[in-house]
Amino acid sequence: MPLGGALGRYTAPLTIINDTFNAGVFNFSSPNYVTNENAIRAIISVIRTNGSQGPVSVDYFTSTNKAEWARFNLQNPATPGLDFTVKSGTLTFLSGQTNRTFSVPIINDNIVEFDENVLLVLTNATGGAKLPDGLPTSVATATLTIIDDDFLPGRLNFAATNFIAAEADGFAPITVTRSGGSVGAVSAEFRRPLSAWILSPPTACSVGRMGTSRRRPSWFLC
Ligand SMILES: [Ca+2]
Numbered sequence: 001m002p003l004g005g006a007l008g009r010y011t012a013p014l015t016i017i018n019d020t021f022n023a024g025v026f027n028f029s030s031p032n033y034v035t036n037e038n039a040i041r042a043i044i045s046v047i048r049t050n051g052s053q054g055p056v057s058v059d060y061f062t063s064t065n066k067a068e069w070a071r072f073n074l075q076n077p078a079t080p081g082l083d084f085t086v087k088s089g090t091l092t093f094l095s096g097q098t099n100r101t102f103s104v105p106i107i108n109d110n111i112v113e114f115d116e117n118v119l120l121v122l123t124n125a126t127g128g129a130k131l132p133d134g135l136p137t138s139v140a141t142a143t144l145t146i147i148d149d150d151f152l153p154g155r156l157n158f159a160a161t162n163f164i165a166a167e168a169d170g171f172a173p174i175t176v177t178r179s180g181g182s183v184g185a186v187s188a189e190f191r192r193p194l195s196a197w198i199l200s201p202p203t204a205c206s207v208g209r210m211g212t213s214r215r216r217p218s219w220f221l222c
């Protein structure tokens, strides 16, 4: 009984959501995935939260739609068919299953470039499951970043514009430098110009190849 007052609304419903009986909500396990360009394929994980009751499914695809790329602010988009293979499909989850994966094939090119991004999309949930925006037909997105592995091999230059040697030395050491990058082995041919051959007789190493490798910083092959 109320004491010194009066009851107005004296009942209120209490709703307890039992997620045991919810079909769940799909999303990517991460907003961004990262793969190396030489990884062959990237594995993408899709999770089901807020319930796992009943068999459900969700569609996934790699977007090739430029308007979609712009809408989701995709930076430096990877080119379908050149940087990755277009992929789409349906992931089916059994009752109680909360995690499934799909793969995106990565194409390894030889182009030195910035890291590139793929837009990943989930939509069309079935079996009572939903996407994070609340509808089965809502979309969830994530990006896959492809890390370029084609670093600049560098440039070979003579270390000086002029080399001076004394006649008595017998030979003249010529230094070649490598700049702008140092990944992998590189080489270049070297030769004395024809005029130099006429002015002074060729030595034992006037024509050949020069280069660098990880084991030998610089080498000459005559
Ligand atoms: Ca590429």
Ligand SMILES: [Ca+2]
Binding pocket: 037, 038, 108, 109, 110, 111, 148, 149, 150
């Ligand atoms: Ca590459």
Ligand SMILES: [Ca+2]
Binding pocket: 037, 109, 110, 111, 112, 113, 148, 149, 150
């Ligand atoms: Ca590349």
